Amino acid sequence: MSDLLGVAVLGAGHMGADHVRRIGGTVGGARVVAVADPDSERAEAAVAGRAGVSVHREAQDALRAPGVEAVLVASPEAAHEEALLAACARGLPILCEKPLTPDSASALRVVGAEARLGRRLIQVGFMRRYDAEYAALKALLDSRDLGRPLLLHCRHRNVSSPAHFTSSMLISSSVSHEIDATRWLLGQEITAVTVMRPAPSAGAPEGLLDPQLVLFETSGGAVVDVEIFVNSGFGYEVRCEAVCERGSAQIGDAHTMVVRTPGRAYEDVAQDYLVRFADAYDREVRAWVAAARRGRATGPSAWDGYAAAAVAEAGVAALRTGARVCVEMAERPALYG
Numbered sequence: 001m002s003d004l005l006g007v008a009v010l011g012a013g014h015m016g017a018d019h020v021r022r023i024g025g026t027v028g029g030a031r032v033v034a035v036a037d038p039d040s041e042r043a044e045a046a047v048a049g050r051a052g053v054s055v056h057r058e059a060q061d062a063l064r065a066p067g068v069e070a071v072l073v074a075s076p077e078a079a080h081e082e083a084l085l086a087a088c089a090r091g092l093p094i095l096c097e098k099p100l101t102p103d104s105a106s107a108l109r110v111v112g113a114e115a116r117l118g119r120r121l122i123q124v125g126f127m128r129r130y131d132a133e134y135a136a137l138k139a140l141l142d143s144r145d146l147g148r149p150l151l152l153h154c155r156h157r158n159v160s161s162p163a164h165f166t167s168s169m170l171i172s173s174s175v176s177h178e179i180d181a182t183r184w185l186l187g188q189e190i191t192a193v194t195v196m197r198p199a200p201s202a203g204a205p206e207g208l209l210d211p212q213l214v215l216f217e218t219s220g221g222a223v224v225d226v227e228i229f230v231n232s233g234f235g236y237e238v239r240c241e242a243v244c245e246r247g248s249a250q251i252g253d254a255h256t257m258v259v260r261t262p263g264r265a266y267e268d269v270a271q272d273y274l275v276r277f278a279d280a281y282d283r284e285v286r287a288w289v290a291a292a293r294r295g296r297a298t299g300p301s302a303w304d305g306y307a308a309a310a311v312a313e314a315g316v317a318a319l320r321t322g323a324r325v326c327v328e329m330a331e332r333p334a335l336y337g
């Protein structure tokens with residue numbers, strides 16, 4: 001390997017372009033050597049001013065480009081499986097934006113491909129695990145200083161949703177973060193999902209069931225409620241309160257400066273994830289680069305990506321039927337402990 005890990009970035013949209021800026025900027029030890037996007041103007045714009053980066057329309061061409069030693073997948077989720085299987089076949093370490101794939105069957109195919117290799121190559125982009133506040137909450141819950149966690153109250157609000165967003169994607173794309181955070185924070189599996197559908201906001205596109213209230217039951221008997229509201233119109237807000245036997249802990253409020261003026265106090269509200277989770281993305285990509293340079297993968301695994309897809313599928317069924325839906329999971333391959 002050269003001094004700097006050679007990275008191919010697939011997809012040069014919001015996340016892909018942000019990761020391109022990050023690699024070689026706030027994250028050292030790597031450089032972008034290839035970018036693929038069918039929209040070549042986007043790809044060219046993402047790498048403007050950088051020397052030695054090849055630009056491709058096809059992801060497969062970027063994977064074969066000279067100097068590629070690792071892959072960052074930031075294309076739309078429907079394109080993830082093909083990219084993941086191709087990168088696995090080449091033995092390349094991968095950071096794949098969430099969700100791993102759009103459904104549990106395709107996620108399981110990816111898990112199967114990695115398990116057959118017998119070593120982890122894939123890290124899934126559940127960046128909240130790298131957020132300082134989430135990490136502090138995880139450490140507190142693990143310490144059991146407050147006793148056993150009983151409830152998590154989660155709030156997840158976006159200013160607006162992308163045009164292609166469907167009612168199911170509120171769960172499979174947005175709530176996938178809370179699914180992963182719940183499994184990670186509590187160290188428990190989610191066993192059943194129920195979804196309440198309030199009357200949609202007038203601010204949501206016609207036909208979109210927004211907001212939703214998603215309830216998880218877990219293997220350890222905890223209950224988790226998630227408000228997901230992707231057209232709140234006012235801010236990007238992610239909060240989590242853990243209620244335990246001897247106390248509670250809340251994260252997500254301390255992200256901004258509070259200004260006091262005569263008779264009035266106010267604070268800025270982040271408008272998107274790129275601002276709210278900037279540090280988390282930096283730490284996530286740093287951890288990925290460090291592991292990839294050793295030919296390894298750490299952090300959220302393909303199995304975690306599969307588990308999130310299986311829970312999301314139960315959630316989407318619960319959304320459609322109004323029923324409480326149990327989560328069905330395949331057997332976990334030995335590779336994932």
Ligand SMILES: NC(=O)c1ccc[n+]([C@@H]2O[C@H](COP(=O)([O-])OP(=O)(O)OC[C@H]3O[C@@H](n4cnc5c(N)ncnc54)[C@H](O)[C@@H]3O)[C@@H](O)[C@H]2O)c1
Pocket residue numbers: 010011012013014015016036037038039042058059074075076077079097098099125127173273
């Ligand atoms: N971790 C987070 O907080 C976070 C935030 C936003 C998006 N995401 C995830 O990142 C991924 C990308 O989302 P986005 O918001 O950047 O989308 P986007 O629409 O802004 O960008 C996607 C880009 O991929 C390109 N593309 C389409 N098909 C492709 C293919 N086969 N190969 C390569 N590129 C292809 C598109 O032309 C587009 O430029 C999704 O999986 C999404 O869920 C994660």
Ligand SMILES: O[C@H]1[C@H](O)[C@@H](O)[C@H](O)[C@@H](O)[C@H]1O
Pocket residue numbers: 098158173174175177230273
């Ligand atoms: O793809 C995005 C991303 O995952 C954000 O972190 C989340 O807040 C949005 O709801 C989702 O659409």
